[in-house]
Amino acid sequence: MKIRENVPISTLTTMRLGGNARYVIEIEEDKDLAEAYIFAKEKDLPTYILGGGSNVIGRDGGFNGIILVNKLHGIYVIDSDEKSIRLCAKTGELLDDLVEYSVKLWNGESYGYSGIEALSKIPGTVGAAPVQNVGAYGQEIKNVLHSVCVYDFKDNCFKHMMADELDLGYRHSIFNTGDGVGRYFITSVTVELNKNWLKPPFYTSLQAFFEEHNITEFTPQVIRDGVAAVRESKLPDPAVEASAGSFFKNVYISEDEIPAAEAKGIMVWGGGKIPSGWLIENAGLKGKVFNGMRVSEKAALVLINDSAKSYADLAKAREAVIDAVYEKFGYKLEQEPMELGDE
Numbered sequence: 327m328k329i330r331e332n333v334p335i336s337t338l339t340t341m342r343l344g345g346n347a348r349y350v351i352e353i354e355e356d357k358d359l360a361e362a363y364i365f366a367k368e369k370d371l372p373t374y375i376l377g378g379g380s381n382v383i384g385r386d387g388g389f390n391g392i393i394l395v396n397k398l399h400g401i402y403v404i405d406s407d408e409k410s411i412r413l414c415a416k417t418g419e420l421l422d423d424l425v426e427y428s429v430k431l432w433n434g435e436s437y438g439y440s441g442i443e444a445l446s447k448i449p450g451t452v453g454a455a456p457v458q459n460v461g462a463y464g465q466e467i468k469n470v471l472h473s474v475c476v477y478d479f480k481d482n483c484f485k486h487m488m489a490d491e492l493d494l495g496y497r498h499s500i501f502n503t504g505d506g507v508g509r510y511f512i513t514s515v516t517v518e519l520n521k522n523w524l525k526p527p528f529y530t531s532l533q534a535f536f537e538e539h540n541i542t543e544f545t546p547q548v549i550r551d552g553v554a555a556v557r558e559s560k561l562p563d564p565a566v567e568a569s570a571g572s573f574f575k576n577v578y579i580s581e582d583e584i585p586a587a588e589a590k591g592i593m594v595w596g597g598g599k600i601p602s603g604w605l606i607e608n609a610g611l612k613g614k615v616f617n618g619m620r621v622s623e624k625a626a627l628v629l630i631n632d633s634a635k636s637y638a639d640l641a642k643a644r645e646a647v648i649d650a651v652y653e654k655f656g657y658k659l660e661q662e663p664m665e666l667g668d669e
């Protein structure tokens with residue numbers, strides 16, 4: 327178990343903001359969690375679980391506690407029949423590495439299992455995927471999640487939980503709500519994938535990409551390559567530009583509210599979804615810079631940290647965007663990434 331002291335949260339998160347964390351512990355084996363539990367009790371400090379830091383914003387006051395950085399590794403086939411396969415991944419693995427593994431597996435007839443190929447190139451670890459039920463291009467982890475293993479910091483023991491115990495929904499699970507927040511360190515994730523490859527029509531931008539490139543055969547690898555190309559054309563690479571991906575959640579309205587919204591010219595998708603990117607773009611904010619934070623020109627729901635010096639700068643930019651959208655459309659946007667530390 328590696329312990330470091332006074333580590334800037336900005337170096338652990340892709341938005342690159344935040345003061346110092348008192349301690350950082352790298353969790354390399356399951357047994358490190360029990361030791362970290364004892365260390366936290368001895369020091370009487372709170373813990374925070376971190377994967378790749380691509381959905382967490384560090385605050386200026388730092389964190390007078392212990393950040394547990396996930397370095398658990400391994401991907402295993404644990405079960406298969408003629409139609410499906412179960413893969414178990416230790417949660418410090420990159421989600422994208424698990425996707426790559428799944429699309430290259432021989433399924434008895436050809437290469438590739440289906441279920442997570444559209445989640446290609448989402449930054450971050452496998453362990454964070456169930457926390458906010460990651461999703462992209464029509465797939466969500468909840469559709470393939472079989473079960474997870476966790477270390478429960480409240481009961482001080484390991485537990486196995488089935489997917490239907492996790493209350494998975496849009497950007498929602500027991501891990502990011504109520505007393506589940508910070509309680510469970512997810513140590514492994516089991517997904518069930520199958521041989522039924524995706525068929526057109528695909529998510530709009532992906533469909534357009536395939537049509538433009540005359541692609542007509544859709545193996546999981548082809549979907550993965552298509553998603554990667556579409557994402558690359560729209561989303562910032564965290565290694566190059568500091569961001570936390572989508573900064574705002576989409577807005578959902580009830581069926582009764584849809585006619586009034588459409589009468590105002592607002593784009594409403596199935597299920598009453600109003601893409602927050604559409605609202606931000608149509609409030610005229612694309613490319614605008616507030617306190618060093620830029621509204622991405624390519625995907626308006628992404629805020630890029632060009633030169634913000636602090637969380638306070640980000641907070642001002644966030645309020646400017648929320649206010650402008652509210653003034654124009656009457657919807658209050660909500661932040662998607664979680665926050666770590668004291669303001």
Ligand SMILES: Cc1cc2nc3c(=O)[nH]c(=O)nc-3n(C[C@H](O)[C@H](O)[C@H](O)COP(=O)(O)OP(=O)(O)OC[C@H]3O[C@@H](n4cnc5c(N)ncnc54)[C@H](O)[C@@H]3O)c2cc1C
Nearest residue numbers: 377378379380381382449450451453454460461512570571
């Ligand atoms: C450019 C960019 C594009 C993105 N695109 C998408 C997208 O298309 N779809 C999407 O859904 N998200 C997207 N995201 C957001 C982000 O990649 C996902 O939320 C990802 O799952 C975060 O993984 P992480 O390992 O970085 O998690 P972190 O940011 O480290 O943590 C996120 C949350 O999960 C908790 N957590 C992390 N690991 C564990 C664990 N093992 N056990 C328990 N809790 C844990 C943390 O405490 C925190 O609350 C994008 C982000 C960026 C920067």
